[in-house]
Amino acid sequence: MYRWLLCFRYLKTRYIALASIISVTLGVATLIVVNAVMSGFSVEMHERLHGLASDIMIECHATGGMPDPEGHLREIERICGPAIVGSSVSVSVPAMLGIDFRGQQIGRHVNLIGLDPETYNRVSDFGKYLLHPENKTSASFDLRDSGYAPDREGLEKAGWEHRRERVEQDRQIEAMLAEERRMMEELKRQKMTPEEIAAEQAASSAAAAGPSFGPSLAIPGMPQTSEESLVASIDPMKEQFDGIILGISTCSVRTRDAEGEVFDHYYAQPGDDVRMIFPSASEDTKVLNQKFTVVDLYESGMSEYDSTFAFVRLDRLQDLRGMINPESGVRSVTTIQLKVAEGVDLNLVRDALRRRFPAEVYPYNIQTWRDLQGPLLSAVRLETTILNILLFLIIAVAGFGILATFFMIVVEKTRDIGTLKALGASGHGVSSIFLSYGLLLGFVGSGAGLVGGLLFVDNINGIAGIVERITGQEVFDPTVYYFSEIPTIIEPLTLVWVMIGAMTIAVLASVLPAIRAARMHPVRALRFE
Amino acid sequence: MSDSTPSDSVVLSARGLTKSYHKDRIAVPVLRGVDLDVEQGLVTALVGRSGSGKSTLMHLLATLDRPDEGEVWFRGSRVDNASRSKRDHFRNHDIGVIFQFYHLLPELSALENVLAPAMIGQSFFRYLKNRSENRKRAEAMLDRVGLLHRASHRPSEMSGGEMQRVAIARALMTDPKMLLADEPTGNLDTETGHEILTLLDELNRTDGMTILMITHDDEIAAGADVCWRMKDGLIEDNRIQQSVAA
Ligand SMILES: Nc1ncnc2c1ncn2[C@@H]1O[C@H](COP(=O)(O)OP(=O)(O)OP(=O)(O)O)[C@@H](O)[C@H]1O
Ligand SMILES: [Mg+2]
Numbered sequence: 139m140y141r142w143l144l145c146f147r148y149l150k151t152r153y154i155a156l157a158s159i160i161s162v163t164l165g166v167a168t169l170i171v172v173n174a175v176m177s178g179f180s181v182e183m184h185e186r187l188h189g190l191a192s193d194i195m196i197e198c199h200a201t202g203g204m205p206d207p208e209g210h211l212r213e214i215e216r217i218c219g220p221a222i223v224g225s226s227v228s229v230s231v232p233a234m235l236g237i238d239f240r241g242q243q244i245g246r247h248v249n250l251i252g253l254d255p256e257t258y259n260r261v262s263d264f265g266k267y268l269l270h271p272e273n274k275t276s277a278s279f280d281l282r283d284s285g286y287a288p289d290r291e292g293l294e295k296a297g298w299e300h301r302r303e304r305v306e307q308d309r310q311i312e313a314m315l316a317e318e319r320r321m322m323e324e325l326k327r328q329k330m331t332p333e334e335i336a337a338e339q340a341a342s343s344a345a346a347a348g349p350s351f352g353p354s355l356a357i358p359g360m361p362q363t364s365e366e367s368l369v370a371s372i373d374p375m376k377e378q379f380d381g382i383i384l385g386i387s388t389c390s391v392r393t394r395d396a397e398g399e400v401f402d403h404y405y406a407q408p409g410d411d412v413r414m415i416f417p418s419a420s421e422d423t424k425v426l427n428q429k430f431t432v433v434d435l436y437e438s439g440m441s442e443y444d445s446t447f448a449f450v451r452l453d454r455l456q457d458l459r460g461m462i463n464p465e466s467g468v469r470s471v472t473t474i475q476l477k478v479a480e481g482v483d484l485n486l487v488r489d490a491l492r493r494r495f496p497a498e499v500y501p502y503n504i505q506t507w508r509d510l511q512g513p514l515l516s517a518v519r520l521e522t523t524i525l526n527i528l529l530f531l532i533i534a535v536a537g538f539g540i541l542a543t544f545f546m547i548v549v550e551k552t553r554d555i556g557t558l559k560a561l562g563a564s565g566h567g568v569s570s571i572f573l574s575y576g577l578l579l580g581f582v583g584s585g586a587g588l589v590g591g592l593l594f595v596d597n598i599n600g601i602a603g604i605v606e607r608i609t610g611q612e613v614f615d616p617t618v619y620y621f622s623e624i625p626t627i628i629e630p631l632t633l634v635w636v637m638i639g640a641m642t643i644a645v646l647a648s649v650l651p652a653i654r655a656a657r658m659h660p661v662r663a664l665r666f667e
Numbered sequence: 668m669s670d671s672t673p674s675d676s677v678v679l680s681a682r683g684l685t686k687s688y689h690k691d692r693i694a695v696p697v698l699r700g701v702d703l704d705v706e707q708g709l710v711t712a713l714v715g716r717s718g719s720g721k722s723t724l725m726h727l728l729a730t731l732d733r734p735d736e737g738e739v740w741f742r743g744s745r746v747d748n749a750s751r752s753k754r755d756h757f758r759n760h761d762i763g764v765i766f767q768f769y770h771l772l773p774e775l776s777a778l779e780n781v782l783a784p785a786m787i788g789q790s791f792f793r794y795l796k797n798r799s800e801n802r803k804r805a806e807a808m809l810d811r812v813g814l815l816h817r818a819s820h821r822p823s824e825m826s827g828g829e830m831q832r833v834a835i836a837r838a839l840m841t842d843p844k845m846l847l848a849d850e851p852t853g854n855l856d857t858e859t860g861h862e863i864l865t866l867l868d869e870l871n872r873t874d875g876m877t878i879l880m881i882t883h884d885d886e887i888a889a890g891a892d893v894c895w896r897m898k899d900g901l902i903e904d905n906r907i908q909q910s911v912a913a
Contacts, residue, residue: 140786147774557770560731561837562759563787564752660731664770 140558141567145575148547149582155575158543159583159644161536166587166640167594169529173632174595176522178625183518186440189263191507192226192475193484196491199501202419203229203461203470210474217494221487224477226257229455231472233416235388235448239405246388248448250416252455255279261477264449267438268383269293270408279381279451281433286408293407301409301431305374379411380454382430386437387445408432414448419459419470426458484508530639537643540579544572544651555655556663569656576648577641584640588633595626677740678845678877679705679762684727684737686720697723699900700737705845710871710878712888715897721881724897725849728879729764730754742844759788763838765848769830771822777833778818781805784840808836812866828859835866845877846870852887864890 149155198204207227214222233250236243255277258264265277269287272278286296295303372379389406406412410432418424430450438444456462456469463470478487484506491504508515548555555568594601602613602624681703687696697720705711715721726732728739730746739747746757758764771780785801786794794801809815812832822830831851838846848867852860864887870876880891888894896903 140783142791143779143786144772144774151774553770554772557772558783558787560729560758560764560766560770561784561787562755562757564755567787661726664726664731664766 140563141571141574144571145578148551148571148575149578152547155540155543155547155579156582158539159536159579161539162533162580162583162640162644163587163590165529165533165536166584166636167591168532169526169636170588170591170628170633171594171598172525172529173522173636174591174626174628175598175624176518176525177629177632178627180515180518180522181627182625183514186438187511187514188507189266190438190440190443191510192261193478194476194488194491194504194506195510196474196476196495197230197503197505198472199503200472201231201417201423203472204474204500204502205463205470206468207471207474208468213494214474214476214491217490218476218478218487221479221482222476223479224257224260226254226261226475227471228253228258228452228473228475229459229461229471231416231455231459233414233448235384236413236415237389237406238411238413244405247446248385248388248414249446250414250455251447251449252452253449254452258475261475263438264436267436268434269386269437270434273434277383277434279383279433281378281381281409281431286434290402292402292404296408298409300407301378302375304409374411378431378433379429380431380450381433382412382414383434383436383449384412384432385444385447386435387441388448389432389435406432408434414450416459419461428458533640533643536583537647540576540644540647541650544576544648545654547575548572548651548655551655552658552663552666555658556660556666559658559660560664565656568658569652572648572652572655573645576645576652579648580641580644583644584637587640588637592628595628598626599623676707677704678707678742679728679879680740681724681728682738682740684724684734684739686723686727686732686734697900698727698734701897701900701902703728703895703902705877705879706893707877708871708875709892710868710880710890711893711895712891713879713881713895713897714883714885714888717883719897720900721883721897722849725847725879725881729762729847730757756788759784760841761844763835763841763843763846765831765834765838765846765851767850767853769822769827769834769854771830771833771837773822776819776821777814777825778802778805778809780822780833781808781836781840784837788841805836805840808839809833811839812836826859827855828862831855831863832866835863835870839870845879848878848880850881850883852882852884860887 196210204210211225211227214225229252231250231252233248235246235248237246238244253264255264259277265274268274268277269290270282270285271288272282272285281301282297284295284297284299286293384406386402389412390402390404392400392402394400411429412432413427413429415425415427418426436444436447436449452471453469456471461470462468476487478484488504488506488509495502495504497503558568559565605611605613681701684698684701684703685696686698687694689695701720701724703713703724713721713724723732727734727747730739730749734747737747738745741757741761746754749757771777772783775783782801782805785797785805789797789801806815806818809818812835814829814832814836817825817829817833822833825833831854835846835851846867851867852863855863867878867880868890871878880887882888893905895905
């Protein structure tokens with residue numbers, strides 16, 4: 139009884155001890171905040187990474203891809219059985235994207251993927267990240283009238299409306315240019331001799347021999363396939379080329395205006411035509427140069443994906459690249475994506491597939507989504523671990539503060555310890571005063587830290603806003619992270635561990651002083667001045 | 668002193684106690700074979716010059732320290748080599764100790780200081796169960812020393828004489844068989860000291876409380892029933908005073 143009474147009295151009369159546990163409070167609060175933010179980030183990232191990549195991906199390095207995907211799928215089914223609950227095949231090829239922007243060519247390196255939206259959606263999130271609300275539920279490669287990203291600025295007209303306006307504008311410019319050219323010719327002709335006119339005509343017909351496609355993209359010496367006939371045959375006012383879905387960062391930039399507001403600028407938006415230059419699948423690789431109409435944009439929030447992906451229809455890409463066996467009519471693919479049943483160990487499935495398709499025989503790369511994103515995931519894990527260790531070190535430092543304070547209190551209380559022993563208190567009883575004192579301090583300190591940390595996490599975005607306003611420095615830059623808010627997740631287990639850790643440190647720090655108090659010789663303590 | 672086994676009327680006795688302190692491997696003998704008997708119901712005074720070893724002897728009698736040699740007997744059983752918990756119980760329950768410097772706990776009020784031995788001696792739950800009884804007894808003890816009206820005061824708010832009276836109330840809390848007082852008036856003026864002595868005398872007379880009182884004041888010693896005189900770690904003589912003889 140006296141232990142608790144004295145322990146409470148010491149707590150009440152010795153604020154210095156409370157000061158010594160403020161560091162525990164701060165440490166606990168920081169740990170909670172850091173863990174909440176880190177796990178918010180990593181869960182969000184896991185979700186995105188996993189959503190984007192299918193569970194298991196079999197990539198074929200050969201340009202021609204793997205023949206007979208159906209056969210492959212049957213074989214995979216045979217090996218893995220019910221573990222596979224979904225599959226999709228696609229063609230992935232490195233390509234160059236060309237956007238015509240105000241008469242200039244913008245070139246980008248992209249990863250052109252031919253996919254079947256329906257099966258693709260079964261193995262990974264695809265439609266979900268498209269801008270048009272209808273495409274989100276059933277992705278289509280046809281240009282929609284309007285209604286792209288209603289909550290986004292800059293895309294109000296995207297769709298057929300934008301396309302018609304654009305074509306109209308182009309035609310006007312074209313007409314003006316033609317007019318101007320005609321007038322120039324007229325002027326020239328008036329000044330030139332007949333011989334000169336003949337020479338001029340010969341030169342211009344030579345220049346027109348091959349279709350030229352802007353200086354930045356025309357690759358001299360490379361054979362260019364002609365698609366002029368196709369271009370001529372469609373009416374851009376009413377018709378579109380093959381649809382293409384571009385990763386949002388391939389055709390837009392996110393910047394800040396003078397007021398610091400973040401806004402997106404689009405080089406191309408749904409309705410515009412872009413060019414894709416990519417190799418054919420034949421033995422003597424040719425460069426294909428193909429026009430596509432942007433039908434939607436893809437925004438996953440992962441900049442790596444958003445800035446490198448472009449999606450077209452699988453069968454069109456196979457047609458264009460010549461990935462059809464002329465004899466059997468079987469189409470080949472470069473990638474097989476598999477969805478694995480819930481709860482099945484991905485690594486086991488992967489290893490089984492690797493045994494069936496060994497790297498020495500097949501030019502295949504078989505990976506789980508974790509393998510694909512391994513470095514990123516392990517970096518986040520490592521960061522979390524290191525931060526936890528550092529913050530626990532802070533609490534441990536606080537523990538030494540408690541140790542010092544307690545030693546001082548024990549010295550200060552020497553006479554009282556003697557008195558207590560003279561009144562019949564056991565060494566165990568005396569030491570438990572200081573142990574429960576430590577426990578209580580740890581409890582108060584880490585409890586305050588817990589409450590403070592949870593409050594902080596709860597209002598983290600508001601706090602970030604306040605800090606931004608005071609310092610003028612962006613705390614959480616949406617142009618960098620692609621999250622509009624700081625994601626946080628509070629894991630109860632983490633809280634329990636943090637609390638247990640902090641309390642343990644506080645109690646451990648009070649053990650030595652408590653032992654000292656227990657061992658103190660009563661007579662020496664009574665005589666202590 | 669000639670018989671080595673104490674008689675029934677003896678509450679506390681020491682037999683051949685020796686104690687020396689060691690400083691830099693040199694033994695400083697403080698007690699050199701002390702025999703002492705404290706008789707039931709009497710006030711026994713122990714006088715001696717400063718440094719003669721009185722306090723050391725009292726610590727041995729109260730089992731706060733262990734003798735190098737010799738024995739301490741309390742009502743027929745040996746206490747100096749008893750187990751730790753038995754000695755704790757002995758100090759808590761069988762004797763009451765009073766010090767020159769009061770030794771009250773500064774964080775506790777007068778009443779709580781008086782309650783302290785009960786809190787120490789009883790388990791948490793037993794104490795809670797007996798709370799009102801404990802409190803009543805503590806208040807009665809404070810009343811006994813005339814300080815009930817100061818029950819909620821901290822030691823720092825009291826005078827030396829008041830603190831010593833609270834210490835006496837605390838020593839009486841567990842209803843001990845005897846009191847051990849180490850210069851209870853040593854830190855007080857004559858007047859206040861006199862009040863304390865009167866209080867102790869009264870306890871002896873009305874309740875028959877056995878008291879061993881250490882002092883270096885011959886005048887005070889003269890008021891006791893029995894007086895033992897110490898010099899250089901030995902008992903010089905013991906003398907039964909007139910008051911008992913009469
Ligand atoms: N811890 C110690 N180490 C060494 N010597 C000690 C120690 N404690 C006490 N002494 C010595 O023991 C002797 C007896 O001390 P004690 O306190 O018993 O005397 P006392 O008779 O009570 O004196 P006083 O009347 O001043 O209280 C003294 O000479 C003292 O110096
Ligand atoms: Mg003394």
